[in-house]
Amino acid sequence: MRNPLAEQVVDIKPSGIRKFFDIVSEMKDAISLGVGEPDFDTPWHIRDEGIYSLEKGHTKYTSNAGLRTLREEVGNYLYRTQGVRYHADKEVLITVGGSEAIDIGMRALINPGVGEEVLIPQPSYVSYEPCAILAGAKPVIINLKAENEFRLTAEELLEAVTEKTKLLILPFPNNPTGAIMEREDLEAIAKIAIEKDIIVMSDEIYGELTYKGKHVSIAGLPGMKERTILINGFSKTYAMTGWRMGYACGPENIIEQMTKIHQFAIMCAPTTGQYAGIEALRNGEEDIIEMRTAYNQRRRYLMHAFREMGLACFEPFGAFYVFPCIKEFGMTSEEFASRFLEEEKVAAVPGTAFGESGEGFLRISYAYSLEKLKVAMERLSRFITRLREEQKK
């Protein structure tokens, strides 16, 4: 039998997290700091709408782009929070999580095999690079730096831009670093995007989890709406990861082509989730505030714990991750994470799972109760004290 597999797919490295996960899954009593989803349950009134929609028999397909009411509510939300207007009929597409939007966005933009370049700042979420490859683009990695608090600077962007650059991924607030981009940071990026005629895919799935001012979308800056695909969703904002609900907004011509792929590949996002999504956007503001307040308390707690341990960490103002530096211990992120797991039974994800520039860092999620974080920090403190003593010998 001949090899049935596509080389392009086989060549994609499995996610770095997977390898580590296999080790973790064998340690039943480990406590985890490795999760990329909220610890809260979906607020009851949102779940209730999902259940109610099932009771009423809303069990059919919706239109490909998603329920019209939901698209309107997405438009309202973005107008309310970012001052940018998206037309519900032409510029909004409801997707199966933000992940689908990333995938079909790239496929709608890239001419495969001709070397069109997608700029991917790293450390960042694991799926941009594989999606770019599968779409036939050439991924170009921009290694973000701790001294810039892992923001993307204009200089870094300019250095990476070539004649072939088509698309820039803008993953802020960032998983895994917790970095955010403020208005002036975005203005510098927008200027270059316009000058060099680059499309921006702005993944704002953690937008509501911003702890310094309000999240700013690049799509709201002058001249950017027409060259931005804004991706967001319900997973992090409303603790709805399992519902698989996201959306993409952008210029009509791009959304039209994305909708075409979505139509053939997916048909439509889950109907139950769409009804729940309407309720979330209409009446979920208080839930967001409550969850954001809790995350922010935990974030402060962890930063304080790191300071007490003398562990270097820039203060992140977004998402629910902190990204401490472990370079002082003279081992790789993976070695550190493995030993931490083995010796203290705490699972945290090595920074390298999110790109080479994550080397020397550890992603610690604070989607856990303060009580759990306290236990974990006691163990981390004990662990690094031991490492420092080892180093002295």
Place this chain on the structure above:
Amino acid sequence: MREELLRIIEKNSRMNLKELAVILGVEEIDIVNELAALENEGIICGYHTMINWEMTSIEKVNALIEVRITPQRGQGFDNIAERIYKYSEVHSVYLISGGYDLLVSLEGKTLKQVSNFVSDKLSTLDGVLSTATHFVLKKYKEHGTILTKKYEDERELITP
């Protein structure tokens, strides 16, 4: 900070001053001052512990009693409410809109003790027209805390 502080200690009054200062991003002395002010103003009324007595071997009986009363001239319901809340068996007394006037929650050691309280003391008070006693069979949730089910983390240990 005041509202956030209250929300935290409403759920966990045992959190120490240092921890409170850390998670609220202020100095410890600010917490001390704010708590003192809240106590002085009567906003913080106590630091009770929530106990699920059903898990112990100590027997307790809880009842909710609807009380209809005749309001008194110049005093309204306050006088009679005060007569009722002074009994140590009485946990809480609320003035209620609707079909009756006061909702009294009561804790006793035995069914008999509660019944005796209602028949001997409560219903014989001047101004009490009638009572309807409801015994609590099971507590599912109290003070926003679910008593019947432990939270289980269903999440995968590691996700990107």
